[in-house]
Amino acid sequence: MGDVSRNVLDAAEGPGSRKTSWPGWRGRAREWELVAGLLRAARVGRGGVVLVEGQPGVGKSRMLDVAAATATRWGFRVVRGVADELAQLMPLAPLISALEESGCPLRTGDNGVPGPVDRRLLLLERLQGPLEALVAHGPVLLTLDDVHWADPMTLLALRSLTVDFASTPLIWMLARTTGGGDALRLDRMFNTLEREGATRIRLKALDGAAVAEVVTDLLGAAPEPDVLALADIAGANPFLLVDLIEKLNHEGGFRIADGRASLVSTRLPPAQAVTRERLEELSGPTRHMLQVAGVLGRSFSVKDLAEMLGEPTGDLLPMLEEAMSAGIVECTGHELAFRHDLLWEAVTETLSTAVRRALHREAGEMLLKRGGSAIPAAAHLIHSAGHGDVCALRALDRAAREVLHSSPQTAADLAKRALELTDAADPDWVTRAAVAVDALTAIGRLCEAADLAHPALRRAPPALADRLRCALACILLLSGRPADAVSQAESLLSREDLSHDLRGVAEWTVFWGLISLNDPREGQRRAEAVLADRDGHSGTAVMGALLMLSRCAMVDGRVDDSFGHLNEALRIGNSGAVEAVQKPYTRLLLGHLHRCLCQFDAADLAIRAAEEEIEALGVTVLAAQPALFRSRVKLAAARLDDAAAEAQAGMTMADDMGTRGFIRVGLSILAYIAVRRGDMDAAARNIKRYACEPGAAGMLFGSAWERWVEAVVAEAQGDRERAMDILGPTYTDAEKQRWTLITAPLAAAWMTRLALASGNRAYAQTIVDAADDLARKNPGYPIFAAAAAHARGLLHADPGDLAFAAANHPQLWERASAAEDLGVLLTTSGACADRERAISSLDQAHDGYQQIGALRDAARARARLRALGVRRRHWAQSHQQEFGWDSLTDTERAVAELIARGLTNRRVAAQMFLSPHTVSTHLRRIFAKLDIASRAELARIFAEERPDRDS
Incomplete structure (x- = not known):
């Protein structure tokens, strides 16, 4: 199609120009205008994302080329990257190389080479810093071609970075071949980005007018109908059409007369055959060189090519020049590359399967001999290894272990491929299965991990069988099956010859499972036994015991003791004496406890620390949890918009990672927010979805929270009897009461009010007694005194207690609720002074509800004021503008x-x-x-x- 000329750039230049068709770029007027519009917007500080997709040869790379040339002319910094087949196994390689090529230095480890954790941190630090530096100096265009070859970590990085740099003058252009690579993952990513405002361009075949323009450009004459019919042969694919026209013109296939072009011969080859014929016109040595180059990849280094051919680089120069003159390969930075995927495919298709496999094997062995990372060699050995190929399989094993902590998805792909190539009777099959189980678990593909663990377990020698049983227990726990997880771990612990480290992980799993099962007494007995013999247990087991005792202390209402156990667990974790993957749980529980006490800054700090640990470890199965924990913090802080956004973010991550058990947690949060906002349809939808999602209740916060939310929704729907049935076990069990009143501080007054409205004063009394007990045990935490006063004020109709709660509760919604209850109580006295106090209290409630967006509650407060003859306009209408x-x-x-x-x-x-x-x-x-x-x-x-x- 030719290079981007000055004329092309002039055609695209300037906000007033709308010329979007020129020689070399036909039939894309509408699509180009979308891109040019975003580039113009970036010149005044606006950013955006462009998603380009289509079949090979349809013009995706061309669109990126034109955008890059135009952006450069307009003063943009341009960063260009391309993914290739090797990128599937190299975490973040396309982004790293793109930024390095643009001259942006990237931080590495002490030895200059990014290690596993370093590579994980690239996602947030090493990539983010250079991009920040670029956008600080003006608009930036970052193009990434062939993202269908990108590894899962690169896709996650792109997903994250497009959010991080939203509204900066940074334009992202991501191009992919439709149906290529992991099509389902890419479809999900492109769909998500499009929902969030990305411009999606689906390039299709050229229309008739564009075909006529292309032919006219190439032949200098208007095409007759028989020439236009060539578009059918090429499928109106721009690359194939141009290739076909140029081939026929070179052979004298057109007659030009009176400014019109017609065909000389009716014998026309298929368009794909034209590409092959172009290769056949090359000399034999050049064709053979290109075949070897094609095995090395879409792009390749001259050094690798020379070594594969066993020739000095100088001897390759004539062949390389011939290939470049023929338009087969081109220079791309430090490497050469085939000019188009279709040319690359045409070259590799000339090789028989046996020859192609042999060349891949040679390439893999060549790279292995150099030492260093096994990943480049693995990219070739995946294609060449056969069943029982010991050397190749060991290289795949090495590569899988190498990326297990930086890109578990890549590790899973490598390990599964190695398993496919391993004979069923090979004893190494079990070892490879264990690596695959670990990788699949880390990325949340829990069903696959379990399906692989079971047959491996039947064949594993004792030591490896123990490791697999331990992995299976963790899978069950993460799958929302804590009882099965505890049973599996218990069977493991019954083995006297279990290794010290695995015993610690199994004991930790038992403790966390008992926490999820709300079985504190059994957990307390076991935890105390572990702490009584610390020297005989691993740090992981001791940490699990401390987490269990922290939970037991909370159930008993001993908050200081709970903090003490958590802080000791953190000290053990920081000492390096535990399995790294267990550390984030301690911080999440610490954030949860801070949230229960309305210590929101401390809660946020703990959750942020857990999030950083999860990211550094690459344990994507836990990726959704920080957002969901943070959502509860924002909800307690009466920041409903933030809470909803965090819940949605957590659910999106859970869906992306395949850990759908955590989605129900987000749905319960959204259902509660919907009730507060008065959107009962949304509350009902979320609760219905919640009931259908897999996973055990209480996977994150304990079943008390989710049970309370179900009751809140039922009561709001007018089904008070169902709400009482849901909370029946809580009203009658002292431990469940304390746990509910700690984890859901608003529940004390709400459950008291519900019981009284249902005519069950005995139930209301049990809640008040539990709230008073918590306040007595924890005088240093004012939330308990305020919550107890509110519940007590409702039970005994005591305005003093209600006034105390309205003035002192640390949660905004609860203060408004107490003020409303006080107003209702004063309204019934009939005294004039009490009427004024009632109006004042209801005003406080109304304004408090409005301030936090609790529209349903605010509407109820307005109705109570109207009953007293006082009208209050909706706060959002009277006090808040819609714009400005x-x-x-x-x-x-x-x-x-x-x-x-x-x-x-x-x-x-x-x-x-x-x-x-x-x-x-x-x-x-x-x-x-x-x-x-x-x-x-x-x-x-x-x-x-x-x-x-x-x-």
């Missing part, structure tokens, strides 16, 4: 200020204890309210509206 700076919420103003000061989404998230997804959600709302679309515009408005901050 004054329409922003406090959280949105805080986000706007940090963004206007130049922070990225991720840095804002870290400072405000949010996830980047939540910051992105706030930013979209801010831009909509201010009618802007860039950070530059936001900075200008901020400077105008908040000059005092800069003085």
Whole structure:
């Protein structure tokens, strides 16, 4: 199609230009205008994402080329990357090489080589830093071609980074071949990005007008109908069409007369045959060289090619020049590459299967002999290894172990391929199965891991069988089957010859399973036995015991003791005496306890630390948990929008990772938020979905929270009897009461009110007694005194207790609720002074509900005020504008200020204890309210509206 000329750039130049068709670029006017529009927007500070997809030869790479040339002309920094077959096994390789080629230095480990954890941190640090530096100096275009070859970690990085850099002057262009690579994963990623505002371009075959323009460009004459019919042979595919026209023209296949072009011969070859004929015109040595190069990959180094051929590099120069002159290969930085996928495929298809496999084997052995990473060699050995190929299989084993902690998905693919090539009777099959089980578990493919663990277990020698049983127990636990997990771990612990390390993991699994099963007494007995003999147990077992005792202390209402056990568990974890994967759980439980006590900053810090550990370890099976824990923190802090955004983010990650058991947790949170907002249809939908999702109740927070949410929804739907049935066990069990009142502090007053409304004063008394007991045991935590006062005030109709709760409860919703209950109580007295106090209390309740977005509760408070002859307009209508700076919420103003000061989404998230997804959600709302679309515009408005901050 020719190079991008100055004329092409001039055609695309300037916001007033709309010329989008030129020689070498026909039939893409609508598509190019979408890209050019985003590039123009980036020049004034707006960013975006462009997704390009289509069949080979349809013009995807061409679109990226034109965009890059145009962006360069307009003063953009341009970063270009391409994934190839090897990229499937190299975590983040396309992004790393793209940034390195652009001149951005990337931090490495002390020895200059990124290790497993280093590679994981690239996702957030080593890639983010250079991108921040680029966008700080103006608009940037980052193109990544052939993303269907990208490894799962690269796709996760792209997913994360597009969120982190949303609204910066950074344009992402991602191109993929439809149906290539992991099509389902790519479809899900492209669909998600499109829902979040990405521009999706599906390139199809050229239309008739574009075909006529292409032929005219190539022949300098208008085509007759027989020439236009060539489009059918080429399937109107631009690359094949041009190849066919150029081939026929070179052979004299056209007659040009009076400015018209017609065919000389009716014998026409298939378009794909033309590509093969182009290769056949090359000299024999050049064809053979290209065949070897094709085995090395779409792109290849001259050094590798020379070594494979056993020739000095200088002797290859004539052949390389011939291939480049024929337009088969081209120079791309430090390597050469086939000019198009179709050319690469045509070259490799000339090789028989046997020859291709033999060449892949030679390439793999060549790379293995060099030492270093086994991954490049594994890319070839995957294609060449046969059953029982010991050398190749050992290389695959090495590569799988190498990437297990940096890209478990890649490790799983390598290990599974090695298993396919291993004879069933080979004793190494079990060892390879164990690696695959570990990798599949880490990425959340729990069913596959379990299906592989069971047959491996039947064949494994004792030591490996113990490892597999331990892995199976963890799989069951993560699958939401804690009882089965405990049973599996128990059978393992009954073995006297179990290794010290595996015994510790099994004991930890038992403790966590008992926590999930709400069986604190059995867990307490076992935990105390472990701590009584610390020297005889591993650090992992001791940590599990401490987590169990922390839970028991909470059930007993001893909060200080619970903190003490958690902090000791953290010290053990930090000492390096435990399995790394167990460490995040301690921090998550610590964040959970801080949240229960309304210590929100401390909760956020603990959850952030757990999130960093999960990312560093590459344990994607746990990836959704920090967002879901953080959602509960934001909910307790009465930040409903943030809570909903975090819940959605957690559910999206759980869906992406295949850990669907965690989705029900997010649904329970969304159902509760919907009730508070008065959207009962949404509450009902979420509860219905919640009931259908797999996984045991209480996988994260314990069943008390989820049971309480179900009851709240039922009561809000007018089914008080069902709500009482759901909470029946809680009303009658002292331990369940304490656990519920700690994990859901709002439950004390709510359950008291529900019991009284149902005519069951005895149930209400049990809740008040439990709340009073918690307050007595924990005088240093004022939340318990306020919660007890509220419940007691309801039971005994005591305005003093209700006033105390309305003034002192640390949760905004609970203060508003106590004020409402006080107003209702004062309304019934009939005294004039009490009427005024009732109005004041109901006003407090109404404004409190409105402040946090609890619209259903606010509407109820307004109705009570109307009954007293007082009318209050909806706060959002009377006090809050829909657009402009004054329409922003406090959280949105805080986000706007940090963004206007130049922070990225991720840095804002870290400072405000949010996830980047939540910051992105706030930013979209801010831009909509201010009618802007860039950070530059936001900075200008901020400077105008908040000059005092800069003085």
